[in-house]
Amino acid sequence: MTTASSLPPWGPRERVALAPLTTLELGGPARYLAEAEDQGTIVDALRWAAGLGLPVTVLGGGSNVVVADGGVDGLVLRIGLRGVAVERAADTALVTAAAGEPWDELVARCVDEGWAGLECLSGIPGTVGATPIQNVGAYGQDVAQTIERVRALDRRTCEATTLLPADLRFGYRSSALREQPERHVVLAVSFRLRVASAATVAYPELGRVLAAGRQPPTVAAVREAVLELRRGKSMVLDANDPNRRSAGSFFINPVLSAPELAALRERAAAGGITDEVPTFAADGDRCRIPAAWLIERAGFAKGHLSGRVGISTRHSLALVNRGGATADELLSLARHIAARVDERFGVRLRPEPVFLGFPAGNPLDP
Numbered sequence: 001m002t003t004a005s006s007l008p009p010w011g012p013r014e015r016v017a018l019a020p021l022t023t024l025e026l027g028g029p030a031r032y033l034a035e036a037e038d039q040g041t042i043v044d045a046l047r048w049a050a051g052l053g054l055p056v057t058v059l060g061g062g063s064n065v066v067v068a069d070g071g072v073d074g075l076v077l078r079i080g081l082r083g084v085a086v087e088r089a090a091d092t093a094l095v096t097a098a099a100g101e102p103w104d105e106l107v108a109r110c111v112d113e114g115w116a117g118l119e120c121l122s123g124i125p126g127t128v129g130a131t132p133i134q135n136v137g138a139y140g141q142d143v144a145q146t147i148e149r150v151r152a153l154d155r156r157t158c159e160a161t162t163l164l165p166a167d168l169r170f171g172y173r174s175s176a177l178r179e180q181p182e183r184h185v186v187l188a189v190s191f192r193l194r195v196a197s198a199a200t201v202a203y204p205e206l207g208r209v210l211a212a213g214r215q216p217p218t219v220a221a222v223r224e225a226v227l228e229l230r231r232g233k234s235m236v237l238d239a240n241d242p243n244r245r246s247a248g249s250f251f252i253n254p255v256l257s258a259p260e261l262a263a264l265r266e267r268a269a270a271g272g273i274t275d276e277v278p279t280f281a282a283d284g285d286r287c288r289i290p291a292a293w294l295i296e297r298a299g300f301a302k303g304h305l306s307g308r309v310g311i312s313t314r315h316s317l318a319l320v321n322r323g324g325a326t327a328d329e330l331l332s333l334a335r336h337i338a339a340r341v342d343e344r345f346g347v348r349l350r351p352e353p354v355f356l357g358f359p360a361g362n363p364l365d366p
């Protein structure tokens, strides 16, 4: 048995509270927690945990996780690798950032340089290394559009390897990395950005905000507009915002086939809903439905309260810890919302955050 006195020199600590390391600020402790600021520490940690038969969970900025009240067994490895390198070509810049770099600092730096490709992803919390996990996206951009390669550590061999877009299999809020979290630790991500390029604005809401300004907009103007829109939805972390304890959007926008969409339309009409179901194109003949539309029409308004948890007053997809809540309380509200949406529309919602310390399977299932 490992005791505190026999802990290895790279610094794992026992029973460390995880709530302060996450934006939801709830859940129990890690059995062991270590901060890794270099690749050697990650390798030492993986080998140590393997030797003791302990599971390893990787943590970045904690902005997309829900930690169980019982905490997380095994070793939680917090990735703090830093550094940014740039290779310039004629009209592009290949920006490689270490996994622990704060995401929005990287975006701000690229926007300052006038490089296009990440500007719509301004204001998203967390680290660079987490961005390929769920193919982080917002306002018509996602990282799959610019990621050229990911440097990762294979957890089985402890060897570094390069993953290309074909290996990463990006989809809407998904990737091979998210499907198999036990395979890799992301070490660095390389983004191919356009130099001296005008920004592309593909998102109607953003287009409207920018329409009054210069045409075509600069990447800096897009960043400012995105930050303004996000602030209005409490989607930028702000210590004074009562909606701040969230994981961003809690539910993924469901993707439906044509027959599923027809069935949804029928149920909505039968339920007396007169407005058209909004749709966005997805892959093939499938389309994406805003989960917010389903949630609101299932009877949950912004600001809905349920004890110490609730729905953000500014964004109906964000579930918030109003202070002192447990993960079970949050999950009960999430299940209640998902059950009502299912009952009313026959659509099963899926959660966007990653659940740590919970049993396998969809945590929204009753």
Ligand SMILES: Cc1cc2nc3c(=O)[nH]c(=O)nc-3n(C[C@H](O)[C@H](O)[C@H](O)COP(=O)(O)OP(=O)(O)OC[C@H]3O[C@@H](n4cnc5c(N)ncnc54)[C@H](O)[C@@H]3O)c2cc1C
Pocket: 023, 057, 058, 059, 060, 061, 062, 063, 064, 065, 079, 099, 124, 125, 126, 127, 128, 129, 130, 131, 133, 134, 135, 136, 137, 138, 181, 184, 185, 186, 187, 234, 235, 236, 237, 246, 247, 248, 249, 354
């Ligand atoms: C206010 C707010 C707004 C948000 N807005 C958006 C948005 O617009 N779009 C969007 O897509 N997301 C959004 N999010 C979610 C979140 O910020 C992103 O998913 C972000 O990329 C998570 O980064 P993180 O470092 O905090 O990851 P964490 O929450 O620490 O981890 C998330 C997952 O990634 C894994 N992971 C983290 N780092 C690594 C690594 N180096 N190697 C392997 N696995 C790793 C973890 O194991 C976990 O499974 C928002 C969250 C909040 C709180």
